[in-house]
Amino acid sequence: MSTHHRSGAAGEPAPDTGSTGPADAATTPASPATGAAAARRPADLAALQARALARAAPEPDDGLIVCDNLVRVFRTEGVEVQALQGLDLSVDEGEVLAVVGASGSGKSTLLGILSGLDLPTAGRARVAHHDLLAMKRRERLEYRRSTVGFVWQQTSRNLLPYLTALENVALPMGYARVPRARRSGRAAELLDLLGVADCGRRRPGELSGGQQQRVAIAVAAANNPRVLFADEPTGELDTGSGEEVFAALRRANEELGVTVLIVTHDPLVSGQVRRTVRIRDGRTATEVLRPSQGAGEEYAVLDRVGRLQLPREYTERYGLRRRVRLTTERDHIGVWPDRGEHGADADRQGEEDA
Numbered sequence: 001m002s003t004h005h006r007s008g009a010a011g012e013p014a015p016d017t018g019s020t021g022p023a024d025a026a027t028t029p030a031s032p033a034t035g036a037a038a039a040r041r042p043a044d045l046a047a048l049q050a051r052a053l054a055r056a057a058p059e060p061d062d063g064l065i066v067c068d069n070l071v072r073v074f075r076t077e078g079v080e081v082q083a084l085q086g087l088d089l090s091v092d093e094g095e096v097l098a099v100v101g102a103s104g105s106g107k108s109t110l111l112g113i114l115s116g117l118d119l120p121t122a123g124r125a126r127v128a129h130h131d132l133l134a135m136k137r138r139e140r141l142e143y144r145r146s147t148v149g150f151v152w153q154q155t156s157r158n159l160l161p162y163l164t165a166l167e168n169v170a171l172p173m174g175y176a177r178v179p180r181a182r183r184s185g186r187a188a189e190l191l192d193l194l195g196v197a198d199c200g201r202r203r204p205g206e207l208s209g210g211q212q213q214r215v216a217i218a219v220a221a222a223n224n225p226r227v228l229f230a231d232e233p234t235g236e237l238d239t240g241s242g243e244e245v246f247a248a249l250r251r252a253n254e255e256l257g258v259t260v261l262i263v264t265h266d267p268l269v270s271g272q273v274r275r276t277v278r279i280r281d282g283r284t285a286t287e288v289l290r291p292s293q294g295a296g297e298e299y300a301v302l303d304r305v306g307r308l309q310l311p312r313e314y315t316e317r318y319g320l321r322r323r324v325r326l327t328t329e330r331d332h333i334g335v336w337p338d339r340g341e342h343g344a345d346a347d348r349q350g351e352e353d354a
């Protein structure tokens with residue numbers, strides 16, 4: 001993962017102020033029609049507005065993490081980059097989810113927003129009932145201290161080099177006002193849970209990369225967060241150490257009940273989680289679900305208004321372009337290339353136009 005747009009130390013929110021901030025329209029939904037104004041409004045307009053609001057409002061039971069039509073535009077020296085272009089994502093409490101995608105597809109941008117470091121330009125993002133577009137400074141700080149935890153790829157970003165592993169884990173508990181007497185006991189328990197109990201009195205420089213990352217998971221879990229975000233946690237490790245770190249993340253998920261979202265290029269990780277989401281061009285494109293051990297089935301993401309993005313591989317293989325023919329079957333919908341009279345004409349016309 002690239003780190004070019006991150007600023008500020010871990011634990012300090014540092015939204016990118018030089019770029020496009022959240023759109024007012026996205027943060028301030030129009031209030032429902034009331035009183036005299038509603039009485040004057042034509043009935044069909046009021047109905048349309050009510051329907052639009054109902055569509056736009058995330059439903060409370062949608063998931064622990066919900067991104068709805070998320071947009072992030074960066075503007076530098078007059079050049080606009082659409083890093084996220086209407087991304088939809090829903091993650092249930094207790095899931096371990098891998099997010100994959102080509103370089104530049106928007107993974108870091110998504111993680112920056114979900115971790116409270118960055119602000120989206122438009123859309124909605126909600127984590128454990130926190131509206132990430134509407135959070136004020138104090139709520140954002142609390143959110144970053146207690147609701148979410150982070151493990152970054154660079155071990156140096158996760159741990160303070162002059163503190164021991166135990167002191168590193170106890171440190172965030174101090175920010176969350178955990179009584180001093182309870183801190184070292186909980187820190188030792190976490191190190192034990194993650195298989196690095198024997199590392200407690202050592203400083204990061206005296207630990208292997210894999211041990212450092214497991215201590216980093218303990219640090220991230222110190223304040224009992226609802227979600228752990230891990231950005232390429234195995235990226236700098238060999239296969240053996242990577243497996244240990246991934247096993248530690250799984251253990252945190254199983255034993256502490258924390259939801260885990262891992263951004264990764266590591267097939268070892270993405271091949272073992274139950275659900276892998278692929279981002280393409282700033283949108284969630286496809287998902288692979290693995291109900292048990294094994295190959296898994298590929299799914300396309302259906303957004304709130306029913307839009308479906310088919311994998312390019314399929315559109316190319318079946319010659320799906322511009323328009324497809326739909327057939328409704330008893331238990332599924334068929335998607336066919338448009339080979340009909342008009343479709344062929346439309347194709348020919350399109351080719352001539354091009």
Ligand SMILES: Nc1ncnc2c1ncn2[C@@H]1O[C@H](COP(=O)(O)OP(=O)(O)OP(=O)(O)O)[C@@H](O)[C@H]1O
Nearest residue numbers: 001002005074081083102103104105106107108109
């Ligand atoms: N602060 C920024 N200013 C301008 N453009 C940015 C900024 N941050 C990211 N981008 C651009 O947004 C797009 C998405 O970048 P992002 O870092 O989210 O991708 P990524 O999927 O994490 O890539 P990688 O796997 O290489 O880390 C890229 O085109 C990138 O150049």
